[in-house]
Amino acid sequence: MNVESPFAALLGALPIRRDVVRVLGSETHYWVYGPDDAATTIVISHGYRGEHHGLEPVIAQLRDVRIIGPDLPGFGESTAMTERKHDIPGYADWYAGFLDALGLNGSAVVLGHSFGSMVTATAVSTGLVRTPKLILVNPIAASALEGPNRFLTKGTVLYYRLAMALPEKAGHWLLDNWLVIRFMSLALVKTKDRTLRRFVHDQHHTYFGRFSDRQTVVDGFDASISNDVRSVADGLTMPTLLIGAEYDAITTVEQMEQLRDQMADATLHIIPDVGHLIHYEKSREAAGMIVDFLGVGRLADETDEAPATRAN
Numbered sequence: 001m002n003v004e005s006p007f008a009a010l011l012g013a014l015p016i017r018r019d020v021v022r023v024l025g026s027e028t029h030y031w032v033y034g035p036d037d038a039a040t041t042i043v044i045s046h047g048y049r050g051e052h053h054g055l056e057p058v059i060a061q062l063r064d065v066r067i068i069g070p071d072l073p074g075f076g077e078s079t080a081m082t083e084r085k086h087d088i089p090g091y092a093d094w095y096a097g098f099l100d101a102l103g104l105n106g107s108a109v110v111l112g113h114s115f116g117s118m119v120t121a122t123a124v125s126t127g128l129v130r131t132p133k134l135i136l137v138n139p140i141a142a143s144a145l146e147g148p149n150r151f152l153t154k155g156t157v158l159y160y161r162l163a164m165a166l167p168e169k170a171g172h173w174l175l176d177n178w179l180v181i182r183f184m185s186l187a188l189v190k191t192k193d194r195t196l197r198r199f200v201h202d203q204h205h206t207y208f209g210r211f212s213d214r215q216t217v218v219d220g221f222d223a224s225i226s227n228d229v230r231s232v233a234d235g236l237t238m239p240t241l242l243i244g245a246e247y248d249a250i251t252t253v254e255q256m257e258q259l260r261d262q263m264a265d266a267t268l269h270i271i272p273d274v275g276h277l278i279h280y281e282k283s284r285e286a287a288g289m290i291v292d293f294l295g296v297g298r299l300a301d302e303t304d305e306a307p308a309t310r311a312n
Contacts, residue, residue, distance in 0.1 A: 003202035006195060007283070011060035013304045023073075023097040024090075025082030030070035030098075033059050038066040040296045042109045042135075043102075045095055045116030048224045049208045049217065051076030055113060055279050058137075061287035063304060065297040068108075070098055072119075074216035076207070086219040088227045091119040096128035106130040109294065113137040113279055114250075115220070118227045125235030133294065134240040137286060138276050140228045141244075141251045141259035152187070152249075153225060160221045168214060175217060176209035184208075190247055190275045200280050230255075233262040240266040241293040243286050247275040267293070 005011065018031045031052050042065060046054050052069035053076075059067050071078040073094055074086055084090035099105040110131040112120030117139040123129040159180070163171040174180070185204040189197055211217040229236075240263055244256040253270055260268040269289050274282045284299065291297050 002206055003199050005056075006199055007057045007060040010300050010304060011056055013300070014060070021098065021101045023081075023101055024084050024094050025080075026073035026094060027079045028070050028073060028094075028098060029077040030068055032066065032068050034062070034066040035064070036066065038064060040109060040294060041066045041068060041104060041107065042111050042290075043068045043099060043104060044070075045091075045110075045112040045119045046072060046075075047114035047116055047138075048220055049075065049211065050114075051207050051210060053203065053207055055111075057283035058279050058287050058290075061284050061300050062290065063298050063300050065294070068102070068104075072116075074212040074220065076210050078212075080212045080216045086216050087223045088118050088122050091223070092123035092126065092128055095119055095123045099129055107132070109133045109135065111135040111137070111290075112139075114140060114276065115224050117229055118224075121229045121232050121236060122227070124238070125232035127235075131238060134236060134238055135243070135290060135293065136229065136240065137243045138245060138248060138278050139242055139251065139256065139259065140224075141230055141255040142228050143225060156221075157225065160218050163214065164218050171214050175211075175214060178205065181205055181208050188249060188276050189281070190273065190277070191281045196281065200277060203280070230259050230262065233259055236266070237264040239293075241289065242266055242268040243278060243289055244268060244270045245274045245276060245278050245282075246270055246272045249276050 014033050016031060016033050020027055020029045044055050046052060051071045055069060074080040081090060081094060084093055099108060110120045110124060117136040124131055124134060163174045181204055185201045189200050191197055242256060242260055256268055260266045271278060271282045271285055278286050288299055291299060
């Protein structure tokens, strides 16, 4: 049984609808949060092996803006791409195609989290996507092989290689193994709040196994360790908000500062006492920074906790 979300009341106050669009052969499912007539729309790109649910704790805190959250191809409810590889350039093409399909390329604010920071940064830096402002949460500022847990990353490489080498059924079982997912979750979570910890672990167990096939998830992992935002930073000239973490296991504060300095117009905020799960553990702080950066919208308060129609 899933653990009830600590953010359920705030999220339930938002109008939410779902839809689907075909992009590069992927039946891309997406969710729209907030009023359709909002002056500002944010389109998100979530992290590796996650889906649109992962950023809902941040979305739940925001009011008077519209947020669109697709499941990346091959994850959640979106099918894999058939016209592109599942690498960063392929996902960047998909993201641009998704914005084009919704008529939002050039007007929507772009937000990428973790793996999504590489997808969005690549799409924007190469000119595939135009945006007035860019937001990167837990940005991958350097290759995971150069990060603070580089030795754990190398062990993870062997794990994914083994998953591909095994017969398909066994390989899929390894990729969705409960103990492996729990180990990963324990390595990332920092909060001491027991209720929030249970929720985070439940989220990982619920959604990390929702991938279309073994090849796609392994290709995604290879992409995640072979790319970083730093390599495309020179092409990111629009106002950019970087929201980093003091104890990020993938990217150090120094690396994020170097990324900021490489960009033309970037502001970096480091949130203390959190790691690579800002979207779960410091969602309200992140939402407040987004509101301040955009200069529109507001943070939710207790009066916003009212029933609303939800599309699951």
